[in-house]
Amino acid sequence: MIRVENVWKEYGEQVVLERISLDIADRAFVALVGPSGCGKTTFLKLLLGEEQPSEGRITLDGQPLAPEPTPERGVVFQRYSVFPHLSVLDNVLIGRDFSGSPFRGRLGRVSRRAAADEARALIAEVGLSGNEDKYPAQLSGGMQQRLALAQALIMRPRVLLLDEPFGALDPGIRADIHVLMKRLWNETDLTVVMVTHDMREAFTLATRVIAFERPRNAPADRVRYGASLSSDIAVWPPRVAGLTDPDSTPYTFASPGGDDPAQATGPRRDDPAPPLAGAKP
């Protein structure tokens, strides 16, 4: 469980976040939403260990977070998440290379072959089979993000942090990758925290949507008052990781309420464009 206790973040005079307290359960899928410049990404950086809170503390299973990025927290950014000088296979393998070879940073031939099998399976899992020898510049934006996911997942992180990972993708491709993301979250022992500015995406994927907002947004207040949590919505019907289809819950409704955001009438009714077999951009 991730516990955030009364965290503040200030850059000099500027207060960015204030009074953030939050518990994130294991295997939750939390979406952080809010207007731009309200500190969502700053909060993600705190979780990542790239920045330290000015006050308060963040613990993972009771242990304070290491003050720098570690393998237990994987990350996918909107851009630049993969290494342009490595092939798809090497991009996925590099995590294994790091952990298995402290000096050369590259596994020997025999152990690398074993690791390569695992990497290939993961590449197939994210739908990139057949592209193992390509460089990232030869992949489309959606494929690069799939690669970034595979690259992060080979470390088996406890927590996966996503910083607007699908924000730059076309709607159709985004729908495809949502399906993948849901499956990965469902099948892997992962807690996911995702920053997004897309409400639809937040409610499509998450189990819980948390909004950041500046309660005092007058120009004179902007420096000394940061953003805090304004709402914390559990998505209904609840999605539970580990079920065969996290969207098909045992709940039934006498009459579909207008407020229910995602009522499962068919397979993944939410997805704007269901993936067609062989449909490619």
Next chain:
Amino acid sequence: MRFINLKPSRTTQLMLAVLPFALLVIAYGVGSVVRLAENPSDKLLPAFASLVDAINRMAFTADVRSGEYLFWADTLASLGRLGMALGIATAIALVFGMLVGMFPYIRALLAPFLAAISMVPPLALLPILFIALGLGETSKVTLIVIGIAPIMVRDLVLRVLDLPREQLIKAQTLGGSSWQIGIRVVLPQILPRLIDGLRLQLGSAWLFLIAAEAISADSGLGYRIFLVRRYLSMDVIFPYVAWITLLAVVANVALDLLRRRVFPWTELGKAT
């Protein structure tokens, strides 16, 4: 149609590329003929025949005194100095570029120093080098290294700092140590830039080499040019200058080919 939209075909492109070279040769030929018609013993623009004759004498006839083929001995001496200096400068650039670029502490220590050092005019140091290191090879190689290494280091530092923050964070979440990130993420991405930096510094390297050879040497392309200058031997100087230019151009193209061959991914990004 606007001029900015007019594109030459491949043949036209080739012809246009050759044109300035041809014009230069023609201009020289005409000038030479005009001057020689006026004064057959004019030494300023020797006829093509005299140039060929000089090349023959320097490159394909053993020197009477030393028994050496002077042109080749000079080339070898110069390239030896240049190669050694470029090697040392490249090694310095790589080590310091990565250290300063990657580690904030080392950057705080060395970046201002490097910025100041790279402003020292190397040629002003030449007398100091000759006094301190003697007139031998060491002082010449040192001059070239001092002349080009600081700029190469600073160029690489900028390249390291240009690496997206996301990449370095990602590498850390994959468990990379500082050393591992250095050799697997940073190094491979700055090596192509190092080669480009070397290409850009080739001109300066030649400049410092010729300058050092002009002042003190007993062989080398620069030495020869400044030696025969005393006899107004333009027939030797012109071929030597052309040869130096050719060597620099070949080195430039070869380094670019090397980069494309060894780092094929550097070309991919440009296409998109």
